[in-house]
Amino acid sequence: MGAVRERGRDAGAVRRRRHDRRRDTGIKVGIFGEQATGLNEITPHEEKCLRAAARAHVATGLAVNTHTTHGTMALEQVEILREEKADLSRVVIGHLDINPDPDYLRAVLATGVNIAFDTLGKQFWDFVLAPLPADPPEGEFAKRAYHRPDRARLDMLAGLVRDGYADRILLSMDLTGAEAYLNPGTHGRLGYSYLGREIVPGLARLGVPPEAIDQMLTANPARLLTVG
Numbered sequence: 001m002g003a004v005r006e007r008g009r010d011a012g013a014v015r016r017r018r019h020d021r022r023r024d025t026g027i028k029v030g031i032f033g034e035q036a037t038g039l040n041e042i043t044p045h046e047e048k049c050l051r052a053a054a055r056a057h058v059a060t061g062l063a064v065n066t067h068t069t070h071g072t073m074a075l076e077q078v079e080i081l082r083e084e085k086a087d088l089s090r091v092v093i094g095h096l097d098i099n100p101d102p103d104y105l106r107a108v109l110a111t112g113v114n115i116a117f118d119t120l121g122k123q124f125w126d127f128v129l130a131p132l133p134a135d136p137p138e139g140e141f142a143k144r145a146y147h148r149p150d151r152a153r154l155d156m157l158a159g160l161v162r163d164g165y166a167d168r169i170l171l172s173m174d175l176t177g178a179e180a181y182l183n184p185g186t187h188g189r190l191g192y193s194y195l196g197r198e199i200v201p202g203l204a205r206l207g208v209p210p211e212a213i214d215q216m217l218t219a220n221p222a223r224l225l226t227v228g
Helices: 002-025 044-060 074-083 102-109 150-162 184-205 210-225
Strands: 031-036 063-067 091-094 114-117 124-127 144-147 169-171
Touching: 031 044, 031 091, 044 063, 044 074, 063 074, 074 091, 074 102, 102 114, 102 150, 150 169, 150 184, 169 210, 184 210
Parallel strands: 031 063, 063 091, 091 114, 114 169
Antiparallel strands: 124 144
């Protein structure tokens, strides 16, 4: 019961912040995100935060955007959101373009959620699974890194569009300064314009029609950011 009450307080705090910020700035909050889970696991804290966001979503009607680590735990996220009575048509499962298995993405889409190809251009990155030491020793050290080429992302995306899923896919870039230097030919050179200058023509070359590209870039985000 204590955990339930704590999650209820968290959801209430999220709702209050949403309304307070709107009063203070005039800017309307449009989505709860990124609600994160770890690599191949969901910790108790992550589950608590995801349930709190789901309850705030139910109370406000705002959409929910999640963060998966390397495209894992998406189905488990959906199950938690379903338990909280979330409207799955207003849920976006993030970073699924990192997962190389198209059948897994189809299984996620079969639940009724939206998915995001939202790390486009981030082809190389470093990642950590625990905090770095406060005072690391000087000198060479090992680190973990990942490579996911955009050509593989676009091939998978074009296949999902051919399967009829364009109305539930969103496109973005997860552009951060921490990774721009690792991707000089994409984020480093073109910044946010990379999506329009490289990704859109790349999809067109793979036979994705203009109306499907517009659906993913414009209509789908507009639908999710609209509150009835």
